[in-house]
Amino acid sequence: DTGVSQDPRHKITKRGQNVTFRCDPISEHNRLYWYRQTLGQGPEFLTYFQNEAQLEKSRLLSDRFSAERPKGSFSTLEIQRTEQGDSAMYLCASRRMDGNNEKLFFGSGTQLSVL
């Protein structure tokens, strides 16, 4: 257990529905990242936050995706009008924002299946 928790672990939804995932990072970690991973591929960067500010969002991320981190604590990732191509593992990671601690702590992920 890395200390980063994600909920739910699995989500099955029908095409066109909206889904929301939650990530609770390690409490003292300022930076929070979202990644997407499909079978046999490496994690693909989606977005990251420093405290409550969303500092970067991947150009590959369509406007159906939105992420928030209110109060700089937990984060949510919402996908609107899901498509079958959204089926993937969604991973959250966090880290402290000091110079010598660059390693990321990952949650176990949310596996999304869009039918």
Next chain:
Amino acid sequence: SQQGEEDPQALSIQEGENATMNCSYKTSINNLQWYRQNSGRGLVHLILIRSNEREKHSGRLRVTLDTSKKSSSLLITASRAADTASYFCATDEGTYKYIFGTGTRLKVLA
């Protein structure tokens, strides 16, 4: 987008043998990290090497970095069945964004 390419894509070895996997990347970096992922789980950090370092050791792991060739290698010595996993390199692109490679799937046969 993925910055790194791991080589080989898959590797199968006998327990006790050494496993070597390579990573190539595209842009300048501050550091390069290696992560391990067991099937269906999140990633776990293994080791970090900074751009001004050439080699680093941690237990049975040895990492090298060649910034002139934009490449790194991860060596696992005396492999065990429990080392079976996917291994990914990640680079920071000189920012706080971490980009992962495509991974090497290692299978260690008992």
